[in-house]
Amino acid sequence: MSMTLTAADGHTFEAFTAGPEDAEHGIVVLQEIFGVNSHIRDVCEFYAAKGYRVIAPALFDRVEPGIELGYTGEDISRGKDLKAKVSYEDALKDIEAAAGAMSVQKKLGVVGFCWGGTLTWLAACRSSLFSAASCWYGAGIAELRNEKPHCPVQMHFGEKDKSIPASDVEAIRQAQPQADVCVYDADHGFGCDQRGSYDPFASELARTRTVEFFKANL
Numbered sequence: 001m002s003m004t005l006t007a008a009d010g011h012t013f014e015a016f017t018a019g020p021e022d023a024e025h026g027i028v029v030l031q032e033i034f035g036v037n038s039h040i041r042d043v044c045e046f047y048a049a050k051g052y053r054v055i056a057p058a059l060f061d062r063v064e065p066g067i068e069l070g071y072t073g074e075d076i077s078r079g080k081d082l083k084a085k086v087s088y089e090d091a092l093k094d095i096e097a098a099a100g101a102m103s104v105q106k107k108l109g110v111v112g113f114c115w116g117g118t119l120t121w122l123a124a125c126r127s128s129l130f131s132a133a134s135c136w137y138g139a140g141i142a143e144l145r146n147e148k149p150h151c152p153v154q155m156h157f158g159e160k161d162k163s164i165p166a167s168d169v170e171a172i173r174q175a176q177p178q179a180d181v182c183v184y185d186a187d188h189g190f191g192c193d194q195r196g197s198y199d200p201f202a203s204e205l206a207r208t209r210t211v212e213f214f215k216a217n218l
Contacts, residue, residue, distance in 0.1 A: 001016070001017045001018070002014050002015065002016060003015050003017050003055075003101070005057065005097045005098060005101055006097060007090075007093040007094050007096070007097040008093050008096065008097070009090075009093055011061075011062060011094070013057060013058050013059075013061035013062065013094055013097075014036075014061055014066075015036075015055050015057045015058060015098055015101070016036050016040070016041055016044055016055070016056040016058070017044075017053075017054065017055050017056075018045050018047075018048035018054045019044075019047065019048030019049075019051070019052050019053045019054045020048075020053060021053060021104065022053075022104060023051055023104075023105060024051070024106055025051075025052055025053070025105050025106060025107045025108065025109070025214075026052055026053040026054065026055070026099075026102035026105035026107075026108045026109070027047045027052045027053070027055075027108065027109045027110065027214065028054075028055055028056070028057070028095060028098045028099055028102075028108065028109070028123075028130075029043050029044050029047070029054055029055070029056040029110075029111055029112065029116075030056070030057075030059070030095065030110065030111070030112025030113070030115075030116030030117075030120055030123075031056060031057075031058075031059055031060075031112070031113070031115070031116050032079070032113045032114035032115055032116055032189075032192070033069075033076070033079030033080060033082065033083045033114060033115045034067075034068070034069040034070070034071065034075060034079050035058065035060050035067035035068045035069055035079075035082075036056050036057075036058045036067075036068065037069060037070070038068075038194070039192050039193070039194050040056050040113075041056070043056075043111075043113075044056050046207070047111075052109075052214075053102055053104075053105055055098045055099075055101055055102060056098075057094045057095060057097065057098040059086060059091050059094055059095075059116075059119075060082050060083075061094075062085075062086050062090055062094070063082050063085045063086060064082065067082060070194070071189075071192075071194055071195050071196075083115050088119070088122055091119055091122075092119070092122060092123065092126055095110070095119065095123050095127070096127055096129060099129040100129075107132075107217075108130050108131060108218070109130060109131060109132040109133065109134070109214045109217070109218050110123045110124070110130045110132075110133045110134070111133070111134040111135075111136070111210060111214075112134075112135060112136065112138070113136040113137065113189075113191060113192070114136070114138070114139070114188070115140075116136075116138070117135040117136045117137050117138025117141065117155075117156075118135070118138035118139065118141055118144070119138075120133050120134065120135040120136075120138065121133065121135050121138055121140075121141045121144060121147070121149075121153065122144065122147070124149040124150060124151050124153050125144075125147035125148055125149050125150065126147070128150050130150070130151050131151050131152075131217055131218055132151055132152050132153075132213060132216075132217035132218055133151055133152070133153045133154070134153075134154045134155075134156070134210045134213055134214070135153065135154070135155045136155075136156045136206065137156060137157055137158060137161060137163075137164060137188050137189065137190070137191075138155070138164075139164050139188075141155065141168075141172055142164070142168035142169075142171055142172055145171055145172045145175040145176060146175050149176070149179075151217070152178075152180075152213070152217050153176070153178075153179045153180070154181075154182070154209065154210065154213045155172065155179055155180070155181045155182065156182050156184065156191070156206040156209070156210075157169050157181070157182070157183050157184070158183070158184050158185075158186035158187050158188055158190050158197075158199075158202065159183050159184065159185060160185070160187040160188075161186075161187055162188070163188050164188070169181065169183060180209075180213065182206065182209060184199070184202035184205065184206065186199040186202035186203075187199070190202045190203055190206075191206060191207070
């Protein structure tokens with residue numbers, strides 16, 4: 001389902017929703033640079049099936065509404081261009097609006113992938129609305145590693161990911177010793193079954209760890 005949300009600055013945007021509206025807990029799902037596409041909707045349905053209320057805000061609506069990209073080279077270039085036009089501050093306004101739409105839920109988690117993985121880290125640090133954050137291969141986390149999270153954080157990285165070298169992962173570990181940092185024998189985007197880098201074993205393990213992490217903290 002789709003719903004229209006309004007951010008604190010008056011910006012209106014769409015969001016994909018799934019799961020029971022009266023669920024005890026909720027999860028905000030944050031997109032890659034490819035928009036709220038079929039992969040992100042699949043992720044939402046997965047957590048909805050676990051009993052959560054789920055909302056995925058369309059973060060590119062600030063630039064162009066209705067963006068849904070695939071995973072070709074052309075899609076990657078387009079996604080990077082769109083991402084460059086959305087500031088962290090504006091994205092966080094939309095993320096908080098999505099969280100605010102789940103006022104019935106007692107606790108909220110946030111999970112994101114790629115660009116959304118970095119935004120998940122920022123949401124954990126710059127918002128007090130979340131009780132748990134699971135960041136999947138967020139390349140921008142290393143640069144932001146000295147921020148202070150307000151909730152437990154879990155991170156998932158692929159050791160073959162050229163965009164996030166082992167030195168970055170180690171720097172994150174050093175800066176955030178309390179974070180649960182998991183590394184897999186996999187490449188960037190290993191959790192998306194529509195990408196050539198998809199790794200079923202790593203994806204299932206990371207997903208299982210995320211489910212258990214939310215179960216423990218929400």
